[in-house]
Amino acid sequence: MSPTHPRPQSLRERKRQRARDELYTAALDLLAERPFDEVTIDEICERAEVSRASFFRIYGAKAGLLLEFNHRLARNAREAMAAQATADAVERLRVVQQTLAADWTATGPALREMVRGFLTEAGPVVFSEAREAPVHPELLSLVAEIIEGGQRAGELDTRLEPSFIAWLIVTGMATVTGQWIVGRSEVSLEKATGDVLEVLLTGLARP
Template sequence: MGGVTLRPAPTLAQRKRQLVADELTRAALDLLADGGFDTVTVDEIAAAAGVSKRTFFRYFASKEDVVVQFLATLGAAMHEELAARPPGEAPSTALRHTVWACVRDCAGHEERARKVVRLILATPALHARFLERQAQWRDRLAAGLAARLDLDTGHELYPRLAADMALSAFHTVLQRWSTAGPADAAAGGDAAVDIAALTDGCFAVIAPALDAAVRTPAPHTGPATA
């Protein structure tokens, strides 16, 4: 069977390791989201996961590292989705689906994900790491867009600007969605935020610019003069 590459099945040890990592992540994110980043200790996270503190440090360097790993999975989802979009699809459509692949994962675990997003946005150290990750995502999205459109990221402005616009929409969606919930409804806030509609709404605003820039290349001009 030429041309077929089968990925080897994970070993028992690898499966056990992944189960421990998943349980630590779940326990850490739940405790940090409910108790606050500065309040919850590594000992409490380890106890909630049913492991020792020493085991925690085999998987994560710090509490912050757990959240950074959560962000890494979001970035991977974006990159994979953009790579899988059909060739020739309008950039706004491809990028909307790319962002939605990431947002959809949050919506699938709504209340827990909402708390984690609030934690990230409200904790300066975590928010800084979030912005760092977004910078990495921007570079990968820009490279992916350039490949799709046969553009040179070293000279063309479009891929980087388009990636920035998509990530700005993503950030706006998370900020708006994370501040709406049952507690906000009791205080008179808007708890009826539909995250899918919100994502579509953000891209409806930026889609004309994303698609027009591709249809109408910017004219080549000389250096700006004073």
């Protein structure tokens, strides 16, 4: 059987991806210069040389720029997990957690400024979003896949649905990430997110 190759992108898809990348880069450049609430969509479009209509088709609002970063986080986590093909479900979850922590720790001040501005505008709902409208849909899907595989293999408890367990894990890690970004956490992000994951894996009760 011949290997399956991804479908090549059409010209329209390539142009849309190029515009997406240019807008994202322009936004980060501007946020390195001024606070989130002072940077306008018009300025982002002008810097990227992309139309305002294209911005709204791609991102919808400035908040969509954070979703773009979340998309990139999920993609990196999936790639890191794929490199651990023989690992069990618990180790795969730890790989995802460590990848997310490393990516966030490596971010520059511009992206953190965007998150702080988004938190100020949207409030706590950013990191405690209802399951019906998740902020991290691709990451939720990835973690749910790991949980479901672990349940089928007999590695993980089956009392809760994979989607709900994934929501608990992602929401917990996103919450401590938000605290770390705004300076409310004095521990490293790797330890903070690792502690969240370990508590959910082992439970609160001491043996």
